[in-house]
Amino acid sequence: xGYRILETDDIPAYLHERGHWxxxxxxxxxxxxxxxxxxxxxxxxxxxxHSLAVKQALPWVxxxxxxxxxxxxxxxAEARAYEQVARVAPDKIPAIHGYDADNYALxxxxxxxxxxxxTVLNEGASYGPDTSARIGEFVxxxxxxxxxxxxxxxxxxxxxxxxxxxxxxxxxxxxxxxEPYIEHEHNHWLPELTxxxxxxxxxxxxxxxxxxxxxxxxxSAQALLHGDLHTGSVMVGEREGAPVVRVFDPEFxxxxxxxxxxxxxxxxxxxxxxxxxxxxxxxxxxxxxxxSWAAFETExxxxxxxxxxxxxxxxxLDRFLARVWTDSVGYAGTExxxxxxxxAHLTDLTTLPDPVxxxxxxxxxxxxxxxxxxxxxxxxxxxxxx
Amino acid sequence: xGYRILETDDIPAYLHERGHWxxxxxxxxxxxxxxxxxxxxxxxxxxxxHSLAVKQALPWVxxxxxxxxxxxxxxxAEARAYEQVARVAPDKIPAIHGYDADNYALxxxxxxxxxxxxTVLNEGASYGPDTSARIGEFVxxxxxxxxxxxxxxxxxxxxxxxxxxxxxxxxxxxxxxxEPYIEHEHNHWLPELTxxxxxxxxxxxxxxxxxxxxxxxxxSAQALLHGDLHTGSVMVGEREGAPVVRVFDPEFxxxxxxxxxxxxxxxxxxxxxxxxxxxxxxxxxxxxxxxSWAAFETExxxxxxxxxxxxxxxxxLDRFLARVWTDSVGYAGTExxxxxxxxAHLTDLTTLPDPVxxxxxxxxxxxxxxxxxxxxxxxxxxxxxx
Numbered sequence: 075x076g077y078r079i080l081e082t083d084d085i086p087a088y089l090h091e092r093g094h095w096x097x098x099x100x101x102x103x104x105x106x107x108x109x110x111x112x113x114x115x116x117x118x119x120x121x122x123x124h125s126l127a128v129k130q131a132l133p134w135v136x137x138x139x140x141x142x143x144x145x146x147x148x149x150x151a152e153a154r155a156y157e158q159v160a161r162v163a164p165d166k167i168p169a170i171h172g173y174d175a176d177n178y179a180l181x182x183x184x185x186x187x188x189x190x191x192x193t194v195l196n197e198g199a200s201y202g203p204d205t206s207a208r209i210g211e212f213v214x215x216x217x218x219x220x221x222x223x224x225x226x227x228x229x230x231x232x233x234x235x236x237x238x239x240x241x242x243x244x245x246x247x248x249x250x251x252x253e254p255y256i257e258h259e260h261n262h263w264l265p266e267l268t269x270x271x272x273x274x275x276x277x278x279x280x281x282x283x284x285x286x287x288x289x290x291x292x293x294s295a296q297a298l299l300h301g302d303l304h305t306g307s308v309m310v311g312e313r314e315g316a317p318v319v320r321v322f323d324p325e326f327x328x329x330x331x332x333x334x335x336x337x338x339x340x341x342x343x344x345x346x347x348x349x350x351x352x353x354x355x356x357x358x359x360x361x362x363x364x365x366s367w368a369a370f371e372t373e374x375x376x377x378x379x380x381x382x383x384x385x386x387x388x389x390x391l392d393r394f395l396a397r398v399w400t401d402s403v404g405y406a407g408t409e410x411x412x413x414x415x416x417x418a419h420l421t422d423l424t425t426l427p428d429p430v431x432x433x434x435x436x437x438x439x440x441x442x443x444x445x446x447x448x449x450x451x452x453x454x455x456x457x458x459x460x
Numbered sequence: 461x462g463y464r465i466l467e468t469d470d471i472p473a474y475l476h477e478r479g480h481w482x483x484x485x486x487x488x489x490x491x492x493x494x495x496x497x498x499x500x501x502x503x504x505x506x507x508x509x510h511s512l513a514v515k516q517a518l519p520w521v522x523x524x525x526x527x528x529x530x531x532x533x534x535x536x537a538e539a540r541a542y543e544q545v546a547r548v549a550p551d552k553i554p555a556i557h558g559y560d561a562d563n564y565a566l567x568x569x570x571x572x573x574x575x576x577x578x579t580v581l582n583e584g585a586s587y588g589p590d591t592s593a594r595i596g597e598f599v600x601x602x603x604x605x606x607x608x609x610x611x612x613x614x615x616x617x618x619x620x621x622x623x624x625x626x627x628x629x630x631x632x633x634x635x636x637x638x639e640p641y642i643e644h645e646h647n648h649w650l651p652e653l654t655x656x657x658x659x660x661x662x663x664x665x666x667x668x669x670x671x672x673x674x675x676x677x678x679x680s681a682q683a684l685l686h687g688d689l690h691t692g693s694v695m696v697g698e699r700e701g702a703p704v705v706r707v708f709d710p711e712f713x714x715x716x717x718x719x720x721x722x723x724x725x726x727x728x729x730x731x732x733x734x735x736x737x738x739x740x741x742x743x744x745x746x747x748x749x750x751x752s753w754a755a756f757e758t759e760x761x762x763x764x765x766x767x768x769x770x771x772x773x774x775x776x777l778d779r780f781l782a783r784v785w786t787d788s789v790g791y792a793g794t795e796x797x798x799x800x801x802x803x804a805h806l807t808d809l810t811t812l813p814d815p816v817x818x819x820x821x822x823x824x825x826x827x828x829x830x831x832x833x834x835x836x837x838x839x840x841x842x843x844x845x846x
Contacts, residue, residue, distance in 0.1 A: 222675065222678045222679065227626065227629065227630050227633055227678065228626035228627070228630065230678070231624040231625070231626040231629065232624070232626070234620065234621070234624055234681075235620070235621040235622075235624045236621075238617040238618070238620055238621045239617070240613065240614040240617040240618070241614075243613065243617065244613050244614065247613055251771075252771040255771075256771065278773070278775065281773055281775075282773055282775040282776050282779065285771060285772050285773055285775075285776035286776060286779060288771065288772075289608065289772065289776070289780070292608045292613065292616070293608065293680060293681045293682050294679060294680060294681075295620075295679045295680075295681050296679050385637075385638040385641075385642065385671060385674065386671050386674075386675065387664070387667055387668055387671055389664065389667075389668040389671075390668050390671035390672060390675070393668065393672060394675070
């Protein structure tokens with residue numbers, strides 16, 4: 075069966091045929107596409123006792139249309155990533171009920187009772203006690219299981235081969251890890267930031283440090299990553315009185331440097347802090363980088379005794395985690411910078427009454443994180459900079 | 461057509477059928493298998509005007525027999541590596557006339573007029589002016605062309621996926637990069653080295669440094685490597701009055717850290733120097749590490765302006781080459797150590813009247829190269845240690 079684009083009206087029959095929905099007379103479907111890339115439909119029955127989400131990758135970027143073609147194979151990467159995470163951290167992703175490789179469509183848990191973390195933060199709420207810890211644990215569990223510590227050498231080679239993702243990695247290599255530092259038509263910024271954008275493009279030291287982070291991104295096959303772990307890829311809420319955190323949208327997944335996942339999250343954390351500072355709504359923002367790192371490190375060290383390859387000794391673990399930390403700080407910097415003078419900006423800043431002061435502070439912080447990452451050896455050192 | 465093991469008598473018909481040999485009444489074939497893994501046949505006609513080599517990978521390790529099975533797919537890796545090198549350094553490998561993937565057999569240039577570099581050195585000859593320079597250039601040309609500097613991001617991802625080599629990488633990960641530092645049945649050594657072997661196994665610092673080099677080997681996808689670049693993988697000689705250097709046997713090829721190729725060569729260079737010192741036949745041995753590095757660096761820098769990705773700036777090149785240097789020094793150390801207290805030893809040392817003094821010197825040098833690689837920042841610093 076070939077690929078077909080699913081429309082709202084197709085969903086009842088589609089879910090029925092694939093064994094996900096018994097009674098197609100009792101189903102309501104609505105399209106809730108929200109991200110840049112894909113279509114999402116929600117299906118539910120009348121009494122709300124059964125509901126599912128269907129996510130389909132289109133052969134182009136959804137918000138741009140067919141003029142920006144993009145292989146729907148990104149859904150394969152997403153399904154593979156969910157499969158890996160389901161083995162080790164099933165509580166931190168939506169339940170996946172099925173993947174239809176012909177149509178690049180995932181049938182998954184309806185998470186419409188939860189909210190996107192970025193939205194929650196933009197509305198002035200705090201993170202709460204669990205969010206960043208769960209995210210740190212998520213990165214540790216996925217990274218450990220898919221590293222040479224958690225997987226046999228042969229399985230790792232197979233994972234590396236099946237997880238290459240040329241098209242989506244190229245987006246990151248370009249949009250995040252080079253364009254903001256050169257003249258490029260994608261780049262745009264607030265007029266009041268023109269001086270800093272020019273300064274960044276002229277900064278030779280900054281360029282070399284970003285080149286290094288970029289080359290590490292391209293060559294360092296440490297573990298399977300989420301690949302796009304910003305606060306828009308996290309859902310939060312409560313179910314039966316308990317906090318729930320779900321990481322989703324791992325379509326940029328590939329085997330790369332672990333620090334890229336942590337760094338992306340930290341960049342979004344630090345930008346949300348600048349927003350809150352501007353609005354006078356600062357609460358627990360300043361503690362999230364530390365909390366997510368502590369949870370990551372604790373979980374990674376907890377898993378360490380289960381490693382499949384005991385040649386790696388405890389002293390090497392210390393050294394490895396220090397390297398992941400340093401990479402994370404650097405990637406946090408690149409993610410901040412690209413979100414202010416690059417292609418795709420953040421609503422955290424763009425919806426501020428005056429986005430300039432917070433954007434300037436964040437940009438300058440981003441540069442310091444990149445350039446001084448080797449000397450910023452602890453969460454406290456990063457705090458001192460903020 | 462399925463796989464069949466070629467015997468000497470099969471070669472005339474085999475070469476004829478595959479279009480490599482017209483007149484099967486005028487062909488002499490002899491088996492010249494020499495390495496541990498594969499069979500090699502040489503075919504020539506009566507007047508010596510036409511000759512070819514046939515190399516076939518068996519489904520086991522040749523010297524061990526069927527009790528040590530090993531996938532013949534290693535020949536695919538070898539053919540792929542030759543194909544990549546042929547694009548950029550055809551003068552430094554044997555001419556490849558065809559690859560028969562069904563039978564894992566390469567038909568290639570007869571190099572029986574050349575000699576294996578290790579043999580030449582063991583017989584007391586010098587390197588001559590070109591050998592190490594050609595090898596440095598070989599590594600630079602292959603590495604540059606298959607790095608993110610010489611190949612588009614998408615082509616690189618495809619290369620990484622097709623070049624994974626689980627079985628042969630595992631051999632290196634075990635035999636070179638862990639067994640010598642732990643108790644293992646593979647390990648053996650001269651009785652007079654028992655103290656050093658025990659000391660090495662008890663050396664926590666050494667273990668951690670080797671763990672790091674091992675993890676870099678497993679995760680650093682810098683470029684396609686030869687993967688086994690010792691002096692037994694190099695043929696030297698003269699043709700029409702000009703020196704000839706040919707690198708062969710790249711069956712351990714995979715995408716890894718460039719320093720592993722240079723380091724393997726350097727280890728063999730340093731061990732051959734200890735042999736010559738012992739025999740009083742030292743000539744140009746002490747200059748070969750410097751010459752091969754200089755040729756590598758010069759060639760890499762010569763190719764740099766042709767890079768496909770100009771985001772990488774000159775300052776990053778300096779930093780990258782410094783990293784390759786440091787890795788190379790470390791891998792040189794691991795290769796020396798494993799060749800004296802690990803599984804497979806070197807005739808350079810085993811054929812000495814008294815192999816103990818040279819072996820002790822080499823072992824101690826190997827450890828220093830591993831442990832102090834970050835401070836040994838130049839060929840002169842390594843010389844000072846020798």
